[in-house]
Amino acid sequence: MLKKIDHIGIAAADTEAVKQMMQEIFGLSPSFEEEVLDQHVRAVGFRLGDSNLEFLEPTSPESPIAKYMEKKGGGMHHMAVQVDDIRAVIKKLKNAGLSMIDDEPRPGAEGKLIAFVHPRSFFGILLELSQTA
Secondary structure (H helix, E strand, C coil): CEEEEEEEEEECCCHHHHHHHHHHHHCCCCCEEEEEHHHCEEEEEEEECCEEEEEEEECCCCCHHHHHHHHHCCEEEEEEEEECCHHHHHHHHHHCCCCECCCCCEECHHHCEEEEECHHHCCCCCEEEEECC
16 A cells, blocks of 8 residues: 655755755755646745655745744644545545545646645654645
């Protein structure tokens, strides 16, 4: 069911500063950059092996990342795991009594389908399910 860690989502106030640091210190260039309009975030990803570090900058006060940063500042926001059939996984988790933030998948960065499991159902961690389109 769970294939691998897809990415670690990190809330960041300035993705341009992140890009500069990642290039200067670690020699890494972004593997992708895009705006996820319905989430009001700019996403910049850096490939590390089979996974990404995904830095998320809010583009609006309505962004879930902006609200997170108001409470906790920047830092690790979520962990994403790759799945083959996101709808089947959502159904299985709901049937097992886990609380879902998303009952249906929605579009995410890199053209993936995503859905979130509430932290109260996964050891205090916001867990993102991610399916490659």
